[in-house]
Amino acid sequence: MIRSCIGGLLAALTLTLLAGCSNPETPQEVAAAFWQAMAENDAGDVMEYSTLAESAAFDGYQRSWTDAVPSFGRVIIEDREATVVTRLPAEAGTEGERLELVTYLVRFQDEWLVDYDRTGEAILNPSPFSSIMGELNRLGEELSARFSSSSDDFEQQMEQLARDLEAYSEEMGRQAESAMDEFGKKLQEAMRELERSVEEALKDNEPTPEEDRVILEQAARDLDRQADELSEPTMESLAKASRTVAETGESFTRLSEETLSRHRDEWQQKLAQMRADADEFIEQLRP
Template sequence: MRVIRVPFLACLAVALLLAGCSRPETPQEVAAAFWQAMADNDADDVVAYSTLTDDSGFDGFKRDWAGVAPSFGRVVIDGPEATVVTRLPVAGQPDAERQERMTYLVKGAEGWQVDYERTGEAILNPSPFQGLMGELNRLGDRIARNFSQSSDNVEARMDQLAQDLQTYSDDLRDRAQDAMEAFAERLQDAMKSLEDSLNDALQDNQQAPQGDRAVLQQAARNLDTRAEALDEPTAEHLAEASRAVADAGNRLASLSGETWREYQPQWESALTAIRADTRRFFERLGQER
Protein backbone atom coordinates (compact mmCIF):
# COMPACT_ATOMS: atom_id res chain seq x y z
CA MET A 1 0.00 0.00 0.00
CA ARG A 2 1.26 3.45 -0.86
CA VAL A 3 0.40 6.63 0.98
CA ILE A 4 0.88 9.77 -1.07
CA ARG A 5 0.62 13.46 -0.25
CA VAL A 6 -1.02 15.33 -3.11
CA PRO A 7 -1.40 19.03 -4.01
CA PHE A 8 -4.60 20.98 -4.34
CA LEU A 9 -7.02 20.79 -7.25
CA ALA A 10 -5.37 23.69 -9.07
CA CYS A 11 -2.08 21.82 -9.27
CA LEU A 12 -3.85 18.72 -10.52
CA ALA A 13 -5.67 20.76 -13.14
CA VAL A 14 -2.35 22.12 -14.38
CA ALA A 15 -0.98 18.59 -14.55
CA LEU A 16 -3.97 17.50 -16.60
CA LEU A 17 -3.57 20.51 -18.90
CA LEU A 18 0.09 19.71 -19.48
CA ALA A 19 -0.86 16.15 -20.28
CA GLY A 20 -2.95 17.40 -23.20
CA CYS A 21 -5.96 15.31 -24.07
CA SER A 22 -4.73 12.11 -22.48
CA ARG A 23 -7.03 10.45 -20.00
CA PRO A 24 -6.14 10.98 -16.33
CA GLU A 25 -4.44 7.90 -14.98
CA THR A 26 -3.61 8.17 -11.28
CA PRO A 27 -6.30 8.09 -8.58
CA GLN A 28 -5.73 11.75 -7.75
CA GLU A 29 -5.93 12.77 -11.41
CA VAL A 30 -9.15 10.80 -11.90
CA ALA A 31 -10.63 12.23 -8.70
CA ALA A 32 -9.79 15.77 -9.88
CA ALA A 33 -11.33 15.14 -13.29
CA PHE A 34 -14.43 13.61 -11.72
CA TRP A 35 -15.01 16.56 -9.39
CA GLN A 36 -14.40 19.00 -12.23
CA ALA A 37 -17.14 17.19 -14.17
CA MET A 38 -19.40 17.47 -11.12
CA ALA A 39 -18.70 21.22 -10.93
CA ASP A 40 -19.48 21.53 -14.66
CA ASN A 41 -22.64 19.40 -14.27
CA ASP A 42 -21.27 17.30 -17.11
CA ALA A 43 -23.02 13.96 -16.81
CA ASP A 44 -21.08 12.44 -19.73
CA ASP A 45 -17.72 13.14 -18.08
CA VAL A 46 -19.01 11.94 -14.73
CA VAL A 47 -19.86 8.64 -16.42
CA ALA A 48 -16.44 8.60 -18.12
CA TYR A 49 -14.56 9.00 -14.85
CA SER A 50 -16.73 6.86 -12.59
CA THR A 51 -18.48 3.54 -12.26
CA LEU A 52 -21.76 5.17 -13.26
CA THR A 53 -22.80 3.37 -16.45
CA ASP A 54 -25.42 5.74 -17.79
CA ASP A 55 -25.89 9.49 -17.49
CA SER A 56 -29.53 8.90 -16.50
CA GLY A 57 -28.17 7.82 -13.10
CA PHE A 58 -26.36 11.11 -12.59
CA ASP A 59 -27.92 12.92 -9.62
CA GLY A 60 -25.06 15.20 -8.53
CA PHE A 61 -25.32 13.57 -5.12
CA LYS A 62 -28.41 15.76 -4.65
CA ARG A 63 -26.34 18.96 -4.58
CA ASP A 64 -25.44 21.76 -6.95
CA TRP A 65 -21.65 21.66 -7.36
CA ALA A 66 -21.37 24.65 -9.70
CA GLY A 67 -18.26 26.63 -8.84
CA VAL A 68 -17.18 24.17 -6.16
CA ALA A 69 -13.45 23.44 -6.25
CA PRO A 70 -12.55 20.76 -3.72
CA SER A 71 -9.01 20.33 -2.51
CA PHE A 72 -7.38 16.99 -1.94
CA GLY A 73 -5.32 15.37 0.77
CA ARG A 74 -3.81 11.97 1.25
CA VAL A 75 -4.20 9.21 -1.33
CA VAL A 76 -4.15 5.59 -0.21
CA ILE A 77 -3.77 2.88 -2.87
CA ASP A 78 -4.53 -0.67 -1.76
CA GLY A 79 -4.39 -3.01 -4.73
CA PRO A 80 -7.43 -2.35 -6.96
CA GLU A 81 -8.94 0.16 -4.52
CA ALA A 82 -7.96 3.70 -3.60
CA THR A 83 -9.22 6.55 -1.47
CA VAL A 84 -8.57 10.26 -1.85
CA VAL A 85 -9.27 12.63 1.04
CA THR A 86 -11.49 15.31 -0.49
CA ARG A 87 -12.12 18.61 1.27
CA LEU A 88 -15.47 20.10 0.30
CA PRO A 89 -17.14 23.37 1.27
CA VAL A 90 -20.31 23.11 3.31
CA ALA A 91 -23.41 23.50 1.16
CA GLY A 92 -24.71 27.04 1.39
CA GLN A 93 -21.75 28.09 3.56
CA PRO A 94 -18.85 28.84 1.19
CA ASP A 95 -16.83 30.54 3.92
CA ALA A 96 -17.25 27.73 6.44
CA GLU A 97 -14.43 25.36 7.28
CA ARG A 98 -14.20 22.60 4.70
CA GLN A 99 -15.36 19.12 5.57
CA GLU A 100 -13.24 16.10 4.76
CA ARG A 101 -14.92 13.30 2.85
CA MET A 102 -13.56 10.34 0.92
CA THR A 103 -13.57 9.90 -2.83
CA TYR A 104 -13.44 6.13 -3.40
CA LEU A 105 -11.94 4.64 -6.54
CA VAL A 106 -11.65 1.19 -8.07
CA LYS A 107 -9.31 -0.02 -10.77
CA GLY A 108 -10.66 -2.01 -13.68
CA ALA A 109 -9.65 -2.86 -17.21
CA GLU A 110 -9.89 0.80 -18.24
CA GLY A 111 -7.92 2.10 -15.29
CA TRP A 112 -9.03 4.02 -12.21
CA GLN A 113 -12.64 5.10 -11.85
CA VAL A 114 -14.46 6.85 -9.02
CA ASP A 115 -16.80 4.47 -7.23
CA TYR A 116 -19.89 6.59 -7.77
CA GLU A 117 -22.21 4.80 -5.37
CA ARG A 118 -19.75 4.55 -2.49
CA THR A 119 -18.54 8.13 -2.90
CA GLY A 120 -22.12 9.35 -3.03
CA GLU A 121 -22.88 7.50 0.19
CA ALA A 122 -19.93 9.23 1.85
CA ILE A 123 -21.25 12.61 0.67
CA LEU A 124 -24.93 12.06 1.42
CA ASN A 125 -24.48 10.19 4.68
CA PRO A 126 -21.43 11.79 6.28
CA SER A 127 -21.73 10.08 9.66
CA PRO A 128 -18.33 8.61 10.54
CA PHE A 129 -19.71 5.41 12.00
CA GLN A 130 -20.44 3.36 8.89
CA GLY A 131 -17.16 4.14 7.18
CA LEU A 132 -15.09 3.56 10.29
CA MET A 133 -16.79 0.23 10.94
CA GLY A 134 -15.88 -0.89 7.45
CA GLU A 135 -12.26 0.12 7.96
CA LEU A 136 -12.24 -1.60 11.35
CA ASN A 137 -13.64 -4.84 9.96
CA ARG A 138 -11.06 -4.94 7.19
CA LEU A 139 -8.30 -4.20 9.69
CA GLY A 140 -9.52 -6.91 12.07
CA ASP A 141 -9.73 -9.47 9.28
CA ARG A 142 -6.11 -8.77 8.33
CA ILE A 143 -4.87 -9.10 11.90
CA ALA A 144 -6.86 -12.26 12.58
CA ARG A 145 -5.85 -13.90 9.30
CA ASN A 146 -2.14 -13.87 9.91
CA PHE A 147 -0.45 -12.25 12.88
CA SER A 148 3.01 -12.68 11.42
CA GLN A 149 2.27 -11.33 7.94
CA SER A 150 3.85 -8.16 6.61
CA SER A 151 1.91 -5.48 8.42
CA ASP A 152 2.28 -2.57 5.98
CA ASN A 153 -1.39 -2.80 5.05
CA VAL A 154 -2.44 -3.20 8.66
CA GLU A 155 -0.59 -0.05 9.63
CA ALA A 156 -2.10 1.89 6.77
CA ARG A 157 -5.61 0.76 7.71
CA MET A 158 -5.04 1.74 11.32
CA ASP A 159 -3.54 5.01 10.19
CA GLN A 160 -6.67 5.64 8.10
CA LEU A 161 -8.81 4.85 11.13
CA ALA A 162 -6.80 7.36 13.13
CA GLN A 163 -7.18 9.96 10.38
CA ASP A 164 -10.94 9.47 10.39
CA LEU A 165 -11.05 9.82 14.14
CA GLN A 166 -9.24 13.14 13.85
CA THR A 167 -11.45 14.31 10.99
CA TYR A 168 -14.57 13.71 13.04
CA SER A 169 -13.15 14.65 16.41
CA ASP A 170 -15.64 17.47 17.07
CA ASP A 171 -18.58 15.26 16.17
CA LEU A 172 -17.31 12.46 18.36
CA ARG A 173 -16.83 14.79 21.30
CA ASP A 174 -20.34 16.16 20.96
CA ARG A 175 -22.11 12.85 20.48
CA ALA A 176 -20.20 10.22 22.35
CA GLN A 177 -17.95 11.53 25.09
CA ASP A 178 -19.15 8.83 27.48
CA ALA A 179 -18.49 6.12 24.90
CA MET A 180 -15.05 7.53 24.22
CA GLU A 181 -14.16 7.58 27.90
CA ALA A 182 -15.24 3.98 28.43
CA PHE A 183 -13.41 2.81 25.32
CA ALA A 184 -10.27 4.74 26.22
CA GLU A 185 -10.17 3.02 29.60
CA ARG A 186 -10.43 -0.45 28.05
CA LEU A 187 -7.95 0.39 25.30
CA GLN A 188 -5.52 1.72 27.87
CA ASP A 189 -5.73 -1.52 29.86
CA ALA A 190 -5.20 -3.62 26.74
CA MET A 191 -2.20 -1.55 25.64
CA LYS A 192 -0.63 -1.80 29.08
CA SER A 193 -1.19 -5.56 29.05
CA LEU A 194 0.60 -5.81 25.72
CA GLU A 195 3.38 -3.55 26.99
CA ASP A 196 3.81 -5.78 30.08
CA SER A 197 4.07 -8.84 27.87
CA LEU A 198 6.76 -7.19 25.76
CA ASN A 199 8.72 -6.21 28.85
CA ASP A 200 8.42 -9.75 30.24
CA ALA A 201 9.77 -11.11 26.98
CA LEU A 202 12.69 -8.71 27.14
CA GLN A 203 13.45 -9.70 30.74
CA ASP A 204 13.34 -13.40 29.95
CA ASN A 205 15.47 -13.16 26.80
CA GLN A 206 18.35 -10.85 27.62
CA GLN A 207 20.63 -12.77 25.25
CA ALA A 208 18.30 -12.30 22.28
CA PRO A 209 19.63 -10.47 19.21
CA GLN A 210 20.12 -6.81 19.98
CA GLY A 211 18.11 -5.79 16.96
CA ASP A 212 15.07 -7.71 18.22
CA ARG A 213 15.46 -6.28 21.69
CA ALA A 214 15.57 -2.75 20.29
CA VAL A 215 12.38 -3.43 18.33
CA LEU A 216 10.54 -4.61 21.44
CA GLN A 217 11.88 -1.79 23.59
CA GLN A 218 10.67 0.84 21.16
CA ALA A 219 7.26 -0.80 20.82
CA ALA A 220 6.90 -0.94 24.60
CA ARG A 221 7.88 2.72 24.96
CA ASN A 222 5.38 3.80 22.31
CA LEU A 223 2.58 1.81 23.92
CA ASP A 224 3.40 3.26 27.33
CA THR A 225 3.42 6.86 26.09
CA ARG A 226 0.18 6.60 24.12
CA ALA A 227 -1.59 4.60 26.81
CA GLU A 228 -0.75 7.25 29.40
CA ALA A 229 -2.21 9.93 27.14
CA LEU A 230 -5.55 8.10 27.25
CA ASP A 231 -6.00 9.47 30.76
CA GLU A 232 -7.45 12.34 28.72
CA PRO A 233 -9.71 10.45 26.28
CA THR A 234 -9.88 12.77 23.29
CA ALA A 235 -10.36 11.59 19.71
CA GLU A 236 -6.82 12.73 18.96
CA HIS A 237 -5.42 10.58 21.77
CA LEU A 238 -7.48 7.62 20.58
CA ALA A 239 -6.03 8.19 17.12
CA GLU A 240 -2.46 8.25 18.43
CA ALA A 241 -3.14 5.14 20.52
CA SER A 242 -4.37 3.40 17.37
CA ARG A 243 -1.16 4.30 15.62
CA ALA A 244 0.88 2.97 18.53
CA VAL A 245 -0.96 -0.35 18.33
CA ALA A 246 -0.36 -0.49 14.57
CA ASP A 247 3.31 0.33 15.10
CA ALA A 248 3.59 -2.45 17.68
CA GLY A 249 2.06 -4.89 15.20
CA ASN A 250 4.61 -3.83 12.58
CA ARG A 251 7.50 -4.26 14.97
CA LEU A 252 6.36 -7.65 16.27
CA ALA A 253 5.98 -8.94 12.72
CA SER A 254 9.58 -7.95 11.99
CA LEU A 255 11.15 -10.07 14.76
CA SER A 256 13.60 -12.74 13.67
CA GLY A 257 14.02 -16.39 14.58
CA GLU A 258 12.16 -18.56 17.06
CA THR A 259 13.10 -16.61 20.17
CA TRP A 260 9.73 -14.97 20.60
CA ARG A 261 7.42 -17.75 19.43
CA GLU A 262 6.12 -18.55 22.91
CA TYR A 263 5.03 -14.96 23.40
CA GLN A 264 3.20 -14.54 20.12
CA PRO A 265 -0.07 -16.08 21.40
CA GLN A 266 -0.09 -13.47 24.20
CA TRP A 267 0.53 -10.66 21.74
CA GLU A 268 -2.11 -11.93 19.34
CA SER A 269 -4.56 -12.23 22.23
CA ALA A 270 -3.92 -8.62 23.23
CA LEU A 271 -4.47 -7.43 19.66
CA THR A 272 -7.66 -9.51 19.43
CA ALA A 273 -8.93 -7.92 22.64
CA ILE A 274 -8.23 -4.46 21.24
CA ARG A 275 -10.07 -5.39 18.06
CA ALA A 276 -13.13 -6.59 19.99
CA ASP A 277 -13.24 -3.53 22.23
CA THR A 278 -12.86 -1.24 19.24
CA ARG A 279 -15.74 -2.95 17.44
CA ARG A 280 -17.95 -2.57 20.51
CA PHE A 281 -16.99 1.09 20.69
CA PHE A 282 -18.15 1.76 17.14
CA GLU A 283 -21.27 -0.32 17.66
CA ARG A 284 -22.12 1.86 20.63
CA LEU A 285 -21.48 4.98 18.60
CA GLY A 286 -23.82 3.63 15.94
CA GLN A 287 -26.54 3.12 18.54
CA GLU A 288 -26.16 6.73 19.68
CA ARG A 289 -26.58 8.32 16.26
Protein backbone atom coordinates in the same frame (compact mmCIF):
# COMPACT_ATOMS: atom_id res chain seq x y z
CA MET B 1 -19.27 -6.78 -27.17
CA ILE B 2 -17.95 -10.29 -26.49
CA ARG B 3 -16.11 -9.05 -23.40
CA SER B 4 -19.29 -7.40 -22.14
CA CYS B 5 -21.29 -10.61 -22.62
CA ILE B 6 -18.66 -12.68 -20.87
CA GLY B 7 -18.56 -10.18 -18.01
CA GLY B 8 -22.33 -10.32 -17.66
CA LEU B 9 -22.30 -14.12 -17.75
CA LEU B 10 -19.63 -14.31 -15.05
CA ALA B 11 -21.52 -11.83 -12.90
CA ALA B 12 -24.73 -13.80 -13.21
CA LEU B 13 -22.95 -17.09 -12.54
CA THR B 14 -21.17 -15.79 -9.47
CA LEU B 15 -24.33 -14.33 -7.97
CA THR B 16 -26.30 -17.48 -8.77
CA LEU B 17 -23.75 -19.58 -6.94
CA LEU B 18 -23.89 -17.21 -3.98
CA ALA B 19 -27.65 -17.33 -3.87
CA GLY B 20 -27.77 -21.12 -4.20
CA CYS B 21 -29.93 -23.36 -6.32
CA SER B 22 -32.95 -23.31 -3.99
CA ASN B 23 -34.84 -20.38 -2.54
CA PRO B 24 -32.48 -18.23 -0.45
CA GLU B 25 -32.98 -18.68 3.26
CA THR B 26 -30.05 -17.31 5.22
CA PRO B 27 -29.38 -13.54 5.47
CA GLN B 28 -26.33 -13.87 3.20
CA GLU B 29 -28.25 -15.89 0.61
CA VAL B 30 -31.06 -13.34 0.59
CA ALA B 31 -28.55 -10.50 0.34
CA ALA B 32 -26.90 -12.25 -2.61
CA ALA B 33 -30.25 -12.72 -4.36
CA PHE B 34 -31.18 -9.11 -3.67
CA TRP B 35 -27.96 -7.73 -5.14
CA GLN B 36 -28.29 -10.04 -8.13
CA ALA B 37 -31.70 -8.46 -8.75
CA MET B 38 -30.13 -5.02 -8.37
CA ALA B 39 -27.41 -5.96 -10.86
CA GLU B 40 -30.10 -7.04 -13.32
CA ASN B 41 -32.22 -3.95 -12.61
CA ASP B 42 -35.10 -6.34 -11.92
CA ALA B 43 -37.65 -4.47 -9.79
CA GLY B 44 -39.82 -7.57 -9.44
CA ASP B 45 -37.06 -9.66 -7.88
CA VAL B 46 -35.94 -6.73 -5.75
CA MET B 47 -39.47 -6.66 -4.33
CA GLU B 48 -39.38 -10.43 -3.77
CA TYR B 49 -36.19 -10.30 -1.69
CA SER B 50 -36.76 -7.00 0.12
CA THR B 51 -39.33 -4.88 1.89
CA LEU B 52 -39.89 -2.76 -1.23
CA ALA B 53 -43.70 -2.61 -1.52
CA GLU B 54 -44.19 -1.48 -5.12
CA SER B 55 -42.08 -1.51 -8.26
CA ALA B 56 -42.72 2.21 -8.88
CA ALA B 57 -40.64 2.96 -5.77
CA PHE B 58 -37.62 1.07 -7.13
CA ASP B 59 -34.85 3.62 -7.67
CA GLY B 60 -31.67 1.53 -7.59
CA TYR B 61 -30.47 3.87 -4.86
CA GLN B 62 -29.86 6.45 -7.58
CA ARG B 63 -27.06 4.59 -9.31
CA SER B 64 -26.48 1.70 -11.68
CA TRP B 65 -25.46 -1.66 -10.25
CA THR B 66 -25.32 -3.41 -13.63
CA ASP B 67 -23.11 -6.52 -13.48
CA ALA B 68 -22.00 -5.63 -9.94
CA VAL B 69 -20.61 -8.77 -8.31
CA PRO B 70 -20.60 -8.52 -4.50
CA SER B 71 -18.45 -10.19 -1.92
CA PHE B 72 -19.58 -10.58 1.65
CA GLY B 73 -17.97 -10.16 5.04
CA ARG B 74 -19.23 -10.49 8.57
CA VAL B 75 -22.86 -11.51 9.17
CA ILE B 76 -24.54 -10.48 12.43
CA ILE B 77 -27.95 -11.86 13.40
CA GLU B 78 -29.77 -10.34 16.36
CA ASP B 79 -33.24 -11.74 16.93
CA ARG B 80 -35.29 -10.56 13.92
CA GLU B 81 -32.67 -8.28 12.40
CA ALA B 82 -29.44 -9.01 10.57
CA THR B 83 -26.61 -7.15 8.88
CA VAL B 84 -24.27 -8.37 6.16
CA VAL B 85 -21.08 -6.51 5.30
CA THR B 86 -21.23 -6.17 1.51
CA ARG B 87 -18.51 -5.07 -0.89
CA LEU B 88 -19.41 -3.90 -4.39
CA PRO B 89 -17.53 -2.09 -7.17
CA ALA B 90 -17.26 1.62 -6.42
CA GLU B 91 -19.27 3.90 -8.69
CA ALA B 92 -16.11 5.77 -9.64
CA GLY B 93 -12.46 5.23 -8.95
CA THR B 94 -9.61 2.97 -9.94
CA GLU B 95 -10.33 -0.47 -11.32
CA GLY B 96 -10.72 -3.02 -8.56
CA GLU B 97 -11.75 -0.45 -5.96
CA ARG B 98 -14.60 -1.67 -3.75
CA LEU B 99 -17.43 0.13 -2.03
CA GLU B 100 -18.11 -1.31 1.41
CA LEU B 101 -21.63 -1.02 2.76
CA VAL B 102 -24.02 -2.83 5.06
CA THR B 103 -27.05 -4.74 3.79
CA TYR B 104 -29.75 -4.61 6.46
CA LEU B 105 -32.30 -7.42 6.74
CA VAL B 106 -35.44 -8.07 8.79
CA ARG B 107 -37.28 -11.27 9.60
CA PHE B 108 -40.84 -11.12 8.28
CA GLN B 109 -43.27 -14.07 8.33
CA ASP B 110 -40.39 -16.53 8.83
CA GLU B 111 -38.44 -15.13 5.88
CA TRP B 112 -35.43 -12.85 5.73
CA LEU B 113 -35.94 -9.75 3.60
CA VAL B 114 -33.54 -6.94 2.82
CA ASP B 115 -34.69 -3.74 4.52
CA TYR B 116 -34.82 -1.72 1.31
CA ASP B 117 -35.18 1.74 2.84
CA ARG B 118 -32.60 1.29 5.59
CA THR B 119 -30.02 -0.19 3.24
CA GLY B 120 -30.62 2.67 0.81
CA GLU B 121 -30.37 5.29 3.53
CA ALA B 122 -26.96 3.95 4.53
CA ILE B 123 -25.82 4.20 0.89
CA LEU B 124 -27.31 7.60 0.09
CA ASN B 125 -26.51 9.22 3.43
CA PRO B 126 -23.53 7.35 4.81
CA SER B 127 -22.52 7.89 8.40
CA PRO B 128 -19.23 9.76 8.82
CA PHE B 129 -18.10 6.69 10.75
CA SER B 130 -18.68 4.26 7.90
CA SER B 131 -15.07 4.32 6.76
CA ILE B 132 -13.97 3.51 10.29
CA MET B 133 -16.39 0.58 10.42
CA GLY B 134 -15.06 -0.68 7.12
CA GLU B 135 -11.48 -0.56 8.33
CA LEU B 136 -12.38 -2.38 11.56
CA ASN B 137 -14.32 -5.08 9.75
CA ARG B 138 -11.47 -5.82 7.37
CA LEU B 139 -8.98 -5.69 10.22
CA GLY B 140 -10.95 -8.22 12.22
CA GLU B 141 -11.42 -10.63 9.31
CA GLU B 142 -7.75 -10.73 8.34
CA LEU B 143 -5.87 -9.85 11.53
CA SER B 144 -4.17 -13.20 12.01
CA ALA B 145 -2.93 -13.49 8.43
CA ARG B 146 -1.58 -9.96 8.42
CA PHE B 147 0.18 -10.32 11.74
CA SER B 148 1.93 -13.50 10.70
CA SER B 149 2.86 -12.38 7.20
CA SER B 150 2.91 -8.71 6.22
CA SER B 151 2.12 -5.78 8.50
CA ASP B 152 1.74 -3.21 5.72
CA ASP B 153 -2.04 -3.45 5.41
CA PHE B 154 -2.52 -3.64 9.16
CA GLU B 155 -0.49 -0.50 9.70
CA GLN B 156 -2.22 1.38 6.88
CA GLN B 157 -5.68 0.55 8.19
CA MET B 158 -4.84 1.57 11.76
CA GLU B 159 -3.41 4.77 10.30
CA GLN B 160 -6.71 5.32 8.49
CA LEU B 161 -8.58 4.77 11.75
CA ALA B 162 -6.37 7.42 13.33
CA ARG B 163 -7.04 9.88 10.50
CA ASP B 164 -10.78 9.27 10.66
CA LEU B 165 -10.87 9.79 14.40
CA GLU B 166 -8.93 13.01 14.00
CA ALA B 167 -11.16 14.23 11.18
CA TYR B 168 -14.34 13.73 13.17
CA SER B 169 -12.94 14.51 16.61
CA GLU B 170 -15.03 17.63 17.23
CA GLU B 171 -18.35 16.11 16.20
CA MET B 172 -17.69 12.77 17.86
CA GLY B 173 -16.55 14.46 21.04
CA ARG B 174 -19.89 16.19 21.36
CA GLN B 175 -21.89 13.04 20.67
CA ALA B 176 -20.09 10.38 22.61
CA GLU B 177 -18.17 11.63 25.61
CA SER B 178 -19.21 8.73 27.84
CA ALA B 179 -18.51 6.13 25.15
CA MET B 180 -15.15 7.76 24.52
CA ASP B 181 -14.24 7.60 28.21
CA GLU B 182 -15.20 3.93 28.44
CA PHE B 183 -13.29 3.00 25.30
CA GLY B 184 -10.30 5.06 26.43
CA LYS B 185 -10.10 3.07 29.65
CA LYS B 186 -10.37 -0.25 27.83
CA LEU B 187 -7.74 0.74 25.28
CA GLN B 188 -5.44 2.04 27.99
CA GLU B 189 -5.66 -1.24 29.91
CA ALA B 190 -5.15 -3.28 26.74
CA MET B 191 -2.05 -1.27 25.89
CA ARG B 192 -0.78 -1.73 29.45
CA GLU B 193 -1.28 -5.47 29.16
CA LEU B 194 0.58 -5.54 25.86
CA GLU B 195 3.34 -3.44 27.39
CA ARG B 196 3.66 -5.89 30.31
CA SER B 197 3.77 -8.80 27.88
CA VAL B 198 6.56 -7.13 25.92
CA GLU B 199 8.50 -6.47 29.12
CA GLU B 200 8.09 -10.11 30.13
CA ALA B 201 9.44 -11.12 26.75
CA LEU B 202 12.54 -9.04 27.51
CA LYS B 203 12.98 -11.03 30.73
CA ASP B 204 12.51 -14.35 28.96
CA ASN B 205 15.07 -16.98 29.89
CA GLU B 206 15.47 -17.77 26.20
CA PRO B 207 18.29 -15.84 24.52
CA THR B 208 17.04 -12.73 22.73
CA PRO B 209 19.08 -11.20 19.89
CA GLU B 210 20.22 -7.63 20.54
CA GLU B 211 18.25 -6.35 17.55
CA ASP B 212 15.09 -7.85 19.03
CA ARG B 213 15.77 -6.28 22.41
CA VAL B 214 16.03 -2.83 20.85
CA ILE B 215 12.71 -3.30 19.04
CA LEU B 216 10.90 -4.59 22.14
CA GLU B 217 12.29 -1.89 24.43
CA GLN B 218 11.13 0.81 22.03
CA ALA B 219 7.70 -0.80 21.71
CA ALA B 220 7.33 -0.90 25.50
CA ARG B 221 8.29 2.78 25.81
CA ASP B 222 5.85 3.81 23.08
CA LEU B 223 2.99 1.84 24.60
CA ASP B 224 3.70 3.26 28.04
CA ARG B 225 3.85 6.85 26.82
CA GLN B 226 0.69 6.63 24.75
CA ALA B 227 -1.26 4.75 27.43
CA ASP B 228 -0.49 7.61 29.83
CA GLU B 229 -2.25 10.02 27.48
CA LEU B 230 -5.44 7.96 27.70
CA SER B 231 -5.97 8.78 31.37
CA GLU B 232 -8.27 11.58 30.17
CA PRO B 233 -9.06 10.38 26.65
CA THR B 234 -9.80 12.72 23.77
CA MET B 235 -10.40 11.84 20.16
CA GLU B 236 -6.89 13.06 19.42
CA SER B 237 -5.35 10.77 22.05
CA LEU B 238 -7.41 7.82 20.80
CA ALA B 239 -6.17 8.54 17.28
CA LYS B 240 -2.58 8.62 18.50
CA ALA B 241 -3.13 5.40 20.43
CA SER B 242 -4.39 3.64 17.30
CA ARG B 243 -1.30 4.80 15.47
CA THR B 244 0.91 3.48 18.27
CA VAL B 245 -0.84 0.10 18.06
CA ALA B 246 -0.18 0.06 14.31
CA GLU B 247 3.48 0.88 14.82
CA THR B 248 3.77 -1.77 17.52
CA GLY B 249 2.26 -4.40 15.26
CA GLU B 250 4.67 -3.38 12.52
CA SER B 251 7.64 -3.59 14.85
CA PHE B 252 6.71 -7.13 15.91
CA THR B 253 7.08 -8.36 12.34
CA ARG B 254 10.68 -7.15 12.35
CA LEU B 255 11.55 -9.51 15.18
CA SER B 256 13.45 -12.70 14.53
CA GLU B 257 11.31 -15.78 14.00
CA GLU B 258 12.69 -17.31 17.20
CA THR B 259 11.46 -14.41 19.32
CA LEU B 260 8.19 -13.91 17.47
CA SER B 261 7.19 -17.58 17.56
CA ARG B 262 7.32 -17.62 21.37
CA HIS B 263 4.90 -14.71 21.74
CA ARG B 264 2.90 -14.53 18.50
CA ASP B 265 -0.31 -16.10 19.82
CA GLU B 266 -0.45 -13.97 22.95
CA TRP B 267 0.24 -10.69 21.12
CA GLN B 268 -2.20 -11.64 18.40
CA GLN B 269 -4.95 -12.16 20.98
CA LYS B 270 -4.25 -8.81 22.63
CA LEU B 271 -4.37 -6.98 19.31
CA ALA B 272 -7.62 -8.77 18.47
CA GLN B 273 -9.11 -7.67 21.80
CA MET B 274 -8.21 -4.07 21.05
CA ARG B 275 -10.02 -4.42 17.75
CA ALA B 276 -13.11 -5.87 19.47
CA ASP B 277 -13.19 -2.99 21.95
CA ALA B 278 -12.81 -0.49 19.10
CA ASP B 279 -15.63 -2.22 17.22
CA GLU B 280 -17.93 -1.87 20.23
CA PHE B 281 -16.97 1.79 20.62
CA ILE B 282 -17.75 2.63 17.01
CA GLU B 283 -21.04 0.71 17.26
CA GLN B 284 -22.06 3.05 20.11
CA LEU B 285 -21.40 6.04 17.88
CA ARG B 286 -23.60 4.87 15.03
CA PRO B 287 -26.67 7.11 14.60
